[in-house]
Amino acid sequence: MKGFITLILVLISSLFSSLSFSLEQAEEIFKQLAPSLYQIRLIDKSSGEKSSIGSGFQISSDGIIATNYHVISAFARHPKKYRIEYLDYQGNKEELTLQSVDVINDLALVKRITDVEMPFFKLAEKVPIKGQELFSLGNPHDLGMIVVPGTYNGLKKESFNDRIHFTGSVNSGMSGGPVVNVESEVVGVNVATSGNQIGFLVPHDKLVHLYQSFLLAPPTNIEQQMSEQLSQNQYKLINTLLNSQWKSKVLENAIIPAIDVPFIRCWGDSNTDKSDALFFATVASCSLDENTYLSSNFFTGTIEMEFRYMQAKGLSANKFYHLYEQQIQGAAPNNKAAKEDVSEYQCHHDTVMPTNQTITNKSIFCTRGYKKFPQLFDILYLSASIDKKKQALVSHFTISGIEQSTALAFTRKFMESIAWK
């Protein structure tokens, strides 16, 4: 018994010592890095008060500071309304200028004016290993700079654009803050959280790439730069999808496509539990689990697909079709863009029978244009089968931030992969 208690005591004390070691380490790191850490704030010019805050860190001796694009997005869109300001560890405030952005990876470079060589964060040269201890730095909820220890858990599998899965709390306001390893080298940038202890980071190589291309050729026009990045990303994404395998999947009596890529995730549901339903319905919906932040209510780069199969249970064909029609009303993309971002939707409908396919659909195609990025569109496609009296298949997709040629190529492939069994 005595031996047992001693063992427990030894275990507890060793636990404490490792914890205190970790804390000491965190404190050391914080002290050493504090001069290169900033709170980044957007100041509303007319009221002179801050309208949003985030974190940032210096990555060069001449004053280049890295942060998230979403921290300064309001400035990128309305440069006349805001100015960007930093607040350093000594409480000094000064204006910053926007240098370059990577809207896809949610990164931005801003610059402070400095006459002297300043200390800065080193960017890591290699990727951390799973389980490695990392420290996230930032200023959550304007409470002051803090350091949060956590663990590296590899890249998020389901994302098209890489994100590090970090086990540790990343809170709002810490966005744009660096995440360092024990050598104080930056391995990622705080970007998002998914609740308790699940944080997401932009891998450091994205920042390295952004900084190096900035050194080579600084962008002349931020809007132009964003436009190119959005075009490139949609091209890469849609082509990855078009070149991946489209497997035929059976949904009751219908054949629907299943794109074999990890970043499109599917969910399903049916009404078999509702005994009083007049028709049987089952639905499979797939979507891309990420989006590109443009402004607080304007996200793009999303893909959603939905397939709904319905079968009448002892119902007249007329009534079935009447209820079926109600099912296809009011489809809308979840991209909540507003009047200043996009045009209204333009729609077209027709009855379509693909050659070599055993299905006739009423197909609807709608699109709206982006005001700031004239080559980009949101599209919505919806088709309803009209060739079976008591069975129906609704196939539907929406894609946001897509170019005309890729949009049409995807629509064609999608239309040709729907059929009856």
Place this chain on the structure above:
Amino acid sequence: MEIIIEEISRGHKLICRHKLNKSSIHIGRGYQNDVILPDPHISPKHLSLAFNGEHWLIEDKNSLNGSYSEDGKTTIEQHIVNSGDTFSIGKSLIRIIYTDHPIEETVRLSTFENLINIMRHPAVLAFSILLFAIVSGYIFYLNKPTETTFTQFLLPVIGVSLMFATWPTSVALVSHLTKHEARVLTQLGMSFAFFNLLWISDIFNSIIKFNFSSNWPISDLYALVPIGLAFCLFWLNGYIGFHMTARRRIIVAAGMTLLFFGGNYLVKITNKPEFSARPHYDTTIMTPEFMFLPSSNVDKFILDSEKLFTKAQKEAAKKKGK
């Protein structure tokens, strides 16, 4: 010498007509008069008319409130009367007409009269209303997403039918109040026949929307059909319920149609938000047997969709300037 004296309302509607064969006529509230008027503002001996061999002369008998020409300007003392002249005495109007007064041409009985008589027939009327009730019951059944029983329809169907019956009954009421024949059954029969025609036009509209792609503006043109039907209904309501000239009837019917559809349109454009983030598309689908036109292929659909991008781009560029 024969003369006709008409009592008319302020709206020039005939109240009563007296034909007298005398050369001297007395008008007043007293019972000794030839024409007795009950208006309390008229004196017992108010007015007299006398034929002098050539003209009829009108003379006020020193009445309390006097006698005037219709416009109220000229006081009548000793005055030559022309056929068709109207005089104001007390609060009443009288018109004096000679037997040779010209009359309007006889109106030929319209062919509608036959149709109208058929619609008024109790069996036809019952059939119209029943058909209307069945269709509205069927629509109610189609819209109900759960199991339904017959008794569930009864109340809403009766409600809808009564609601639609208020239109013909109010037209009949108005014609009754304006001293026309009410003809309730005729109004009911005609209106319900038209309500049924509107159902049928709805079905045609769905078939057109279902069969034609949005390349054809045919469904926009079709919107004129219910407007035309409504105009016909208003015209017939007027024809049945009121005596008026053909031109006036057309103007009234057109006015009603404009009020009804224009009002609806006004409400629609007032409620329309400045910007809509949702797409507006046509969802009309019908069972396969209503598909009459051949379907397009994917190439054609993609080609048509391609045009939308230019349109959307233009739209996006347009509003940027503001």
